[in-house]
Structure formats: C-alpha cells, structure tokens
Amino acid sequence: MLERKIQYFIDVVQEGSFSSAAKKYLLSQSAISQQITQLENEIGVILFDRSGYKPKLTNQGKVFYEGCLKLQRETNELLETIQQEHIKIRIGLTQLEQNKHLIKIINQFKNHYKNVEFDLIEGTFEETKTNLLQGKTDLAFGLESDFKSDERIEYKPLFHYTMCLMCSLNNPLASKNEICVEDLKNQNYICLSKKMGRNFYKDFIQAFKLDGIKPKIIKEVDTFEQLTIDVSLDKGVALVSKEVINENIAKAIPIINTHHHNDYVIAYHKDYSEIEQRFIKEAIRYFETL
Template sequence: MELRHLRYFIAVAEEKSFSSAAERLYISQPPLSRQIKQLEKEMGVVLIDRNQRPLKLTEAGVFFYEHALQIVKNSDNLRTMTMRKGAFDGSISIGFVGSILYGTLPRVLSRFSKVYPNIQVKLHELNSWQQTQALTSGKIDVGFGRLLFDDASVRRILLREERLVVAVSADHVLKHRDTVSISDLVHENLLLYPKAPRPSFMDHILKLFSDRGIEPSYFLEVSELHVALGLVAADLGITIVPKSLEYLREKEIIYLPFEDDLLTSPVIMNIRHFDKSELLETLLSIIYQIYEEEDVTHKREQI
C-alpha cells in the first residue's frame, strides 16, 4: 500500500463517484477503479459499497478513510516542514495573538534580535487555531497563543497562566470594588472578543462561566479587543482581559482583579513536534530569562 493509494481512496470517498474522483485526480476512471480494487484486495475487506448511488463507504471504509486522511495530512506536513528546514532563508517566522504583544513578547523579540542580529524576524498576527494551521503548513516556525488544541504535529509549551481582570468604566457601579467574582458579572452587559475567527479568546471566557455552572445573561460579540475597550470607556458594557493589558486607556477604564486566582488565561508557545532548532531553544531561554528578571510566575520546560 502506497500513499497514492490512500489519496485515490480519499478522492473516491469524498466525491462518492469514481468518475468525479478521476477528474479530481487527473487520471482516467478504469485505472482508478483497478487501484481501489487492488487496495481492497490487499486489505482483505470491501471499503466501498458499489451498489449504492452515490457510492457509500462500508463501515470498514469509514474507519479506513478517517485514518487515511490523517496519514496523508501528516505526510504532507512532513514534506512541508522538511522543505522549510532545508530552505532556511535566514529568518524566523513568528505567529502571535494580539494580546500577547502587551506582555513580554516585545522584550523577548528585542533581546532575541540582539543575540541573532542577522536573523530576520517575520511577524504574523494569527489566532491560536490559525497558528496550528500555519505551523503545519510551514508558514510560521513558532506561535504564541492562548488556546490549547490537540494536534499530533504541534507541541504546546505552557509558559504561564496570566491572571484575568475585569475592565469597567470610571463611572461603573463596580468601580470601588477591590475585587470581583465572576458571578458579579452575570447580569452585566459583557463584551466578548474577537467575533471571528472561532474558536477564540471569547470561547475561553465563556468556558470560565460554564465551568462554574453559570452563564452570562447577555453578551455582545465584538470584532476585537480595542472595540471592546472603547465600548467599556463609553460605559456601554464591561469586558475581561489579561492583566498585562490593564494600562490601556487607564484614564477612562478601571481594571478590577478577580477574587478567584484560577481565573486565568494561558500563554502558550506552539512549535512543531520534534523541532529542536537552536533558534527556538534560544527563544525559549530568553522568555524564561525575562520572566525570572521580572519575577513572573511561570512553568519551565525544555524543547
């Protein structure tokens, strides 16, 4: 069984037609049919019910299709990542979610550039899900996000858990509180961001509510962080942000800490599995150096 057999089978399974699959693969139908029959003979099972129109996968065929997809995806990713390694162009491409820029990332990048003055740093603003796709496609070499996703080709290094704070206007009824609980926010006009693409930081905040058996009475989805803060400043709602953002619009907005220390947002470094390049090791080492210098609670791992 070769990779081409898997690609042939996937095409037939998705097109539900030998003729359409042949067109998609730019081959004629007879050899495609022979290849699928050869595959079934080698497997010792029928994968496609040819009596159905459109074609339908057997139970074994469904199982084979799901695993064939993963094998082909991993093969394509391996090829892309190897080409990226072999064609190193003197640069490192970094993906990041917007809120990370308000933390230590600028200082990390500044110090990294001093260590490697001849390495060009290319930045891409991508949400956590987009970073996964960009890593496996070779678009970026490392990503910094806030959401965990399971993907066999990507390793997540949890750098730290950053505490969350509530942003309210200077005229809000909660402004004199030393701390707030998440239940205090149930009946507030909660502004969540970003609206798209999903899943996003918005989903993380909603999960914090649901994990505690409560849900906000009303929330408004807005496009991005700065829109949410602008509406907060106008006293049109409240929002929740990582603590590192609490200096934004500080003349108009008051940031209140939560009573619950577990209300946090993770800061995650995303890399390809088994990528142990010197650049990535140095980047992670610099992150830990800065955390220690600034007395930031963090977790330490090795690449």
C-alpha cells in the same frame, strides 16, 4: 554562549582553582564558589571535593565536565554554522499586550546570533494557530487555549495573566478593589467573537459554566480595540486580563476564585530546529526574570 554557571565550572577545572577562575572574570573567589554551589544544588550532584588545598573533581564531576565540554563544542560549532548562513525565523502573534516583550527578546537573541532575521506575522488567535500548523510560521505567541487541543503542537507557558472584570469608570462596580464570582451574575457582557478563536471562545463560556453563571452576552466583537471602546462607553462589561486593560479609560477589577484564566505561551512544531529551540529557551528565560 553557555550558561554562566557552567562556564565558570569549566574554567575552575581548567584553571585549577576557584581563585584563578575568579581572576579571569575579575570576580572574587567567593562569588565563583557560590556560583558553583548553586550549580551543584540545581543538578543535585557534588562536583568538587573541596577538602584539599585545591578543588578536585568527584567522579560525578568528571562525567559532568566531559558533558559540558561536549556541549561547549557543539555550541561553538552551531555558532560557526549560523554565522555563515542566513537564517529566518517566522513568528506568529496576536494583539496581546505581552507581545511588547517580544522585541526585547528578539534583540537579546540577535546580540548572539547576528545573522538570524525575524518576520512577525500578526493575526487573530485562530489565524495564529492555523499559520503555525500550515508551516507559514515557525513559532507563535498566544494564549494556551489556542494550542492545547492539537497534538501536532507543543508549547511552553511564559506568563500567567491576572483575570479581571473590565468596566467603565462610571460603572457602580468601579469603586470595588476586587470582586467575587457572585458579582459576575446579572451583568451585560461584551466578549471577543469566535472569529478571534474558537477554542478561546469555548473556554470562555465553559469558565462561566464552572462558575455557575449563565452569561448574558449582548455583543461579540472581533478586536480588543472595539472591546475596550464599548466597555469604556459603558455599553457592557468584559472579562479580560489586567495586562491588556487601559486603566485611563476603564477599570480593572481582579476576580477572586473564578475559573476564568489565561496563560501566555510560546508554541512550536514538535520537529523544531536547533536555532528555534534556542530562541524558545531565550523567551522562557526572559519571562522568568519578570
């Protein structure tokens, strides 16, 4: 369960050489050596003196080794504990497109923690934040704007959305590959209502102000589905992330130099549990690979 490079480091110390550790994993000696070098670069410490016949721990390497053994023991103890206890993690989520990755993250996590169960609770931006604050959920996935204003909540960014103007395929703007802020003026906008999220709505209007635009909002809707339908029927345009646009029925046009932005985050209480912390790290690692 330890990060692979750390496990390799422990094995090199215990096996006495890079080659012996490599045989354990059916890898080449150079592959193990490269992993240790990457680990040294990441932590900024030389772990082994390689000048002799066999690698020898430096003083800093000895300290790091003892810490890794402690971490290994604690990890094994945690696994033993949770394997004997049924644990449930309740996750709040909205209708965002990035939630499709959540199932993959959960399945990866359950490969290691087989008796951890998950309840997924869907709601609006506002409901997702409220459920987290009231303890109805343990973690939440959503937009940064939903959580950044409350000191009781911590969050980690996972994904940065590409902001676009969404218009119908028949809209004159649909021929453009990108647009600037000037193109956003004098448009009829359809947007998500305050019911979806007050902070989201506030940031949406503030971004227009920073762009020097007074938007003409002709309709507010309560769901992404209604937003997409109205835009595809050419009732107006919308500003949303590229990732949520169905380009079979609407055009996504990236916007240059706008203040409109959205970041997908995982949010949690400051007093999160050990198992929740591990799930948070798993989610972060997953999105780093995308």
